[in-house]
Structures are given as C-alpha cells and as structure tokens.
Amino acid sequence: MGPEVTAEGVKILGAVGRRFHHAFTFREGQIGAGVFERTGKALPEETIEICRLSDAVLLGAVGSPRWEKPGLGVGPERGYGLIRLRKELGLFANVRPVRVFSSLLDSTNLKPDMVEGVDLVIVRELTGGIYFGQPKQLLRTPWGRRAIDTMAYSEEEIRRIVRVGFELARGRRKRLTSVDKFQILRTSDLWREIAVEVSSEYPDVELEHSLADSFAMRLILSPKEFDVVVTESLFGDILSDEASVLAGSLGMMPSASLAGIPGSGNKLFGLYEPIHGSAPGLAGLNIANPIATALSTAMMLRYSFALTDEATSIEDGVDLVLREGYRTGDIMGGGNKRVGTAEMGSLIAARVAG
Ligand code: IPM
Numbered sequence: 001m002g003p004e005v006t007a008e009g010v011k012i013l014g015a016v017g018r019r020f021h022h023a024f025t026f027r028e029g030q031i032g033a034g035v036f037e038r039t040g041k042a043l044p045e046e047t048i049e050i051c052r053l054s055d056a057v058l059l060g061a062v063g064s065p066r067w068e069k070p071g072l073g074v075g076p077e078r079g080y081g082l083i084r085l086r087k088e089l090g091l092f093a094n095v096r097p098v099r100v101f102s103s104l105l106d107s108t109n110l111k112p113d114m115v116e117g118v119d120l121v122i123v124r125e126l127t128g129g130i131y132f133g134q135p136k137q138l139l140r141t142p143w144g145r146r147a148i149d150t151m152a153y154s155e156e157e158i159r160r161i162v163r164v165g166f167e168l169a170r171g172r173r174k175r176l177t178s179v180d181k182f183q184i185l186r187t188s189d190l191w192r193e194i195a196v197e198v199s200s201e202y203p204d205v206e207l208e209h210s211l212a213d214s215f216a217m218r219l220i221l222s223p224k225e226f227d228v229v230v231t232e233s234l235f236g237d238i239l240s241d242e243a244s245v246l247a248g249s250l251g252m253m254p255s256a257s258l259a260g261i262p263g264s265g266n267k268l269f270g271l272y273e274p275i276h277g278s279a280p281g282l283a284g285l286n287i288a289n290p291i292a293t294a295l296s297t298a299m300m301l302r303y304s305f306a307l308t309d310e311a312t313s314i315e316d317g318v319d320l321v322l323r324e325g326y327r328t329g330d331i332m333g334g335g336n337k338r339v340g341t342a343e344m345g346s347l348i349a350a351r352v353a354g
C-alpha cells in the first residue's frame, strides 16, 4: 500500500501549497516488488537519478510476500533496493519521533496513564552497521551451511550520528540516551567512547547510556523518561517498531532519513517515509492509515524546506481530525467514525487548507 498512502501525502502537500502559496513540483519514481517484477530491478537507475535531482523524497513502503520465502535463490536485492537507496543518497541519520496523540489514548494497548504525554525521538544510524558490513555471506561448506554478517562502524560514522542526537536534544528537553551493548560488542565499546567524547561539546545536554536489552524494557515500562535516543542501525530498527506500540499503531509513525546534521534553520536533503512495511494484506483496499505518511510530509517541510508553520499545520490537522473522532481501522476505539485511506487524507488536507 505504498502508492496509496503516498498519494495522500501528495494530496496534503498540495493543500499546504494552496494555503501558504508554495508550488511543489512532484516527480514520481518507482521502487519495490512491482517494478522488480516488470523490469528485473527493484531500484531502477532512473529512480536514483530522480531522487538526486530533488530537494526531498517521499517514499512508500516496499516489500511483497511473493519474494519473502526462505532460501529463495533469485529475487529483488536486499530490502527491495531501499537500503541501497539510503546508502547512495548518504542518508545516515534516521529520525523517528514517537508522539502520543491524546485522542488516541482510548485505543492504546497499554495503560493510558503510562503513555499519555510520551514524546521521544529515536535517532537511528542508517548507512552503517550490520546491514552493510563486509563480509556478508551465505556459505556452503563441507560441514554444512554457514552465514556471516558483520557489524562495523568507523569513529566518524558514530560521531556524526551521535551529534544528530545531541543537536536534537539541545532543541528539546536536553536529555540524550545512547543505546548500545557495551562490553559485548566492540562496536558498542567504540560507540560509548565516542558518545562520551562528543558530550564534552554539549555540556547543556545530559547523556545517559542504556544497554539495548534493558532499554527495550524501560521503553515500555517508563517511556516518559526519554527525550532523544540515539542508537546503531539494527537496535534502532527493532526499538522503533517497539516504540510504535506507544504511538498506538505503526500507521502513526513517521520518519526522516537525513543526509546531514539538523541545526537551526538549515535545509537538509532527506527521504521521508512511514516506518511501517508495505502491509500487502491491506494493499488496494483503501484501509491503510495514511497518518504516518502525513506526519512524514510534515517532517519533510521542517527538515528539507525549513517551513515550520507549514509543518505544524499538518501536525495540527492530524490532531484535529483525530479529536473529531475519525479513525482508520488500526486505531479505532469505541464511538469513533471509521474512514478509509483516501477519506483520512482528504480530511487532513481539508483541515490544513483551513
Ligand atoms: C525500516 C524497515 C527497513 C529496515 C527494511 C524494509 C529494509 O524495517 O525502515 O525500519 O530494516 O531498515
């Protein structure tokens, strides 16, 4: 359902353009299982080129169960080209905010008073670590099959992502939690060393370290403790899906993947996407939640275009529509009005238009 939710994002950006008098120019590129099945490539060169020529990219989820059978010899490249796209575009900083809309407290799977007011950001390293480290191999040896993945980080890769964490924390509640597996993984030992070094440049931000397993527990037991969380790629992948339970649904979780360190008023090239997958079971049925996409377009306006009021208008639009009781299936609570993907997008666009 990538194309469906992305269409709603474009609709909402159109409404922003009309209200604030901006003209956005859209170019469409293909990625994922569909284009792989038509052309043999999940990420055509043309798509990379379109992204490079743009100021920002809005991405729909990729993936299809047709290509997710264990042991399948041929198929699309890992992650349907998405992880290569992130790498080629230099998008090392993945920012995943977790905000709990108070109107959704009636449909939370957790205790409402535990999640009420949660407002944290997970900063996930995106172009290093175990997704990319070499060697990465599936070996057939005389003694049986064997597989290897490599988690590797350079100090520069760690330093720049940790800086993103500190910069974001500085603009918020000034608390940074660095998540690692200190004393077990060498990459974590280095991670912690660098985090401590960088912290001397940010005396106004309080740095704490948390072990990944213990953090996974604290994130559910006491999520209000956290402000900004910075971690390596695989931990960040897992923990951000866990964090979506706080937000009520994966369909509420936006993300920004940035090619630089956000600071005051700078415009960064970025790719914006919901953190959810392609949900093939929901595709084409007009039932997927487009709010993660809507909130991703707000992040795009903020980080790539420095259009703060415009970004806020989308977030306020989402808040308003939820307060009015409109819900897609994934966030339904008692007494709510169920709407489809396109209706939800139109409602948000209408609130943005004012
Ligand atoms: C995410 C996704 C991706 C990832 C997949 C689709 C490659 O799970 O963005 O969290 O693992 O990074």
Ligand code: MG
Pocket: 237, 238, 241, 275
């Ligand atoms: Mg993930």
